[in-house]
Amino acid sequence: MNIPFLNLKAAYIDVKSEVDEAIARVMHSGQYILGDEVKKFESNYAKYTESSYSAGVANGLDALHLSLKALGIGPGDEVIVPANTYIATWLAVSHVGATPVPVEPDILTYNMDPKLVEKALTKHTKAIMAVHLYGRPMDMDPILELAKQHNLKVVEDAAQAHGAFYKNRRIGSHGDIVAWSFYPGKNLGAYGDGGSITTDNPDIHNQILMLRNYGSKEKYINDVIGFNSRLDPIQAAILNVKLQYLDTLNARRRDIAQQYISGLDGQACILPLADINNEYAWHLFVIRHTQRDELQSQLKGRGISTLIHYPIPPHLQIAYKNLGIKKGQLPITEMIHKEVISLPMDPSMKDDAVAYVIDETIKSIKALRD
Numbered sequence: 001m002n003i004p005f006l007n008l009k010a011a012y013i014d015v016k017s018e019v020d021e022a023i024a025r026v027m028h029s030g031q032y033i034l035g036d037e038v039k040k041f042e043s044n045y046a047k048y049t050e051s052s053y054s055a056g057v058a059n060g061l062d063a064l065h066l067s068l069k070a071l072g073i074g075p076g077d078e079v080i081v082p083a084n085t086y087i088a089t090w091l092a093v094s095h096v097g098a099t100p101v102p103v104e105p106d107i108l109t110y111n112m113d114p115k116l117v118e119k120a121l122t123k124h125t126k127a128i129m130a131v132h133l134y135g136r137p138m139d140m141d142p143i144l145e146l147a148k149q150h151n152l153k154v155v156e157d158a159a160q161a162h163g164a165f166y167k168n169r170r171i172g173s174h175g176d177i178v179a180w181s182f183y184p185g186k187n188l189g190a191y192g193d194g195g196s197i198t199t200d201n202p203d204i205h206n207q208i209l210m211l212r213n214y215g216s217k218e219k220y221i222n223d224v225i226g227f228n229s230r231l232d233p234i235q236a237a238i239l240n241v242k243l244q245y246l247d248t249l250n251a252r253r254r255d256i257a258q259q260y261i262s263g264l265d266g267q268a269c270i271l272p273l274a275d276i277n278n279e280y281a282w283h284l285f286v287i288r289h290t291q292r293d294e295l296q297s298q299l300k301g302r303g304i305s306t307l308i309h310y311p312i313p314p315h316l317q318i319a320y321k322n323l324g325i326k327k328g329q330l331p332i333t334e335m336i337h338k339e340v341i342s343l344p345m346d347p348s349m350k351d352d353a354v355a356y357v358i359d360e361t362i363k364s365i366k367a368l369r370d
Helices: 008-014 016-029 036-048 060-070 088-095 114-120 140-150 202-211 233-243 246-264 292-301 318-323 331-339 351-369
Strands: 053-057 078-082 099-103 125-131 153-157 177-181 195-199 216-218 285-288 340-343
Touching (some): 016 036, 036 053, 036 195, 053 202, 060 088, 060 177, 060 195, 099 318, 114 140, 246 285, 292 340
Parallel strands (some): 078 125
Antiparallel strands (some): 285 340
C-alpha cells in the first residue's frame, strides 16, 4: 500500500463541481482584482474566525509582514518569536527591519514557552509573535497578560490553525492581529498562494486595506508606502467553497489523530500531548524519535510518505547567521528539529490506510531496536 502525505488531487475531486462553478463565475464576472468574491470571502472568514474584520492578502508571509507593518513595528524594534517555528515567522520580522528574539519551546507542546518570554523582553521589545504550531493553540492567556503589563502588541501566526479553538473560542482575534496562510496544503488551502489578516480593531483593519493595495484607500490617492498583496478573486471563490467543509474535514483530522494516538501508545516514540482545554486543528501529526532519519527511511520503504517539520531551525539557517546565535544555544529547539517526523495527515485517508500507517510505524520502530 502506498500512502501519500497529503492527496490534494483527491481533495479537489471531492468539491470539483462547486469549485469549477466558482472559478467560472469569477471568469464571467470580469472582476479579476479584489471585487465581490474577495469581499464575500472576507465576510465569511471574519464570521468563521469570530473576528470583526478580515482582509485577504497574497500569502501567509505577507499576512505576517503587513500585520507587523500595520502595528508600526520597524527598525530598532525587537519582536519575540518562537525558536521552534517555520522561518516565515522570523522573515516577517526582518522584512520590517526589526530583530527577531527567539524563545525556546515547551518540550511538551512544541509551542513557545510562555514562562520564558518575560526574560527575553528588553526596552526595545515592541511585540510578541505567538505561533499555533502544527495546529495546536498556544497558551494565549499568559502572553496576553504579559503584553498588557508591558504595553506590547500580540501578533498570532495562525498559518496552521484554521478552525482551532483556545478555551472554547476560535483562533482569530485573541491577539491584536492574526495572520493566516491558505497555502494549498493547509487545512483551508487555496489552489495557489493566499492569505488573510483578521482583527477586531477597525483602525488596524483599515491600515491593512491600504498596505495591501499600494498604500491606497482611493485609486491613485496613496496615503502610505504600501505593497501589492491582494488575495486573488479566483482563490477567494475557491476558499468560499472549501470553507463550508472545513469543520467536517477538521473532525476527520481529529479522528485520524485519535487513531494514531491509540494505536501508537506505548511504542518507543513520543506522541503529541493531549489537551482537554483546547481543540487542535491537527494540521500535522508530529511524533518524535531519536532515530528520526532512519525511521523515515523505514517508512518510505514501506510505502508511507512522511515529512520533517522542520529539519533546520531558523537560528541555524545561513540567512540568520548575522544574529550570532551559535549551535547549542537553543538546545530544546535543536533537539526537536533532529527528532520530529510528521505522519500522513489527510482527511481523505480511509481507516484501513490509517491502520496501515500505524502497523508499519510500529514495525519500523521495532526494526530500529532489533
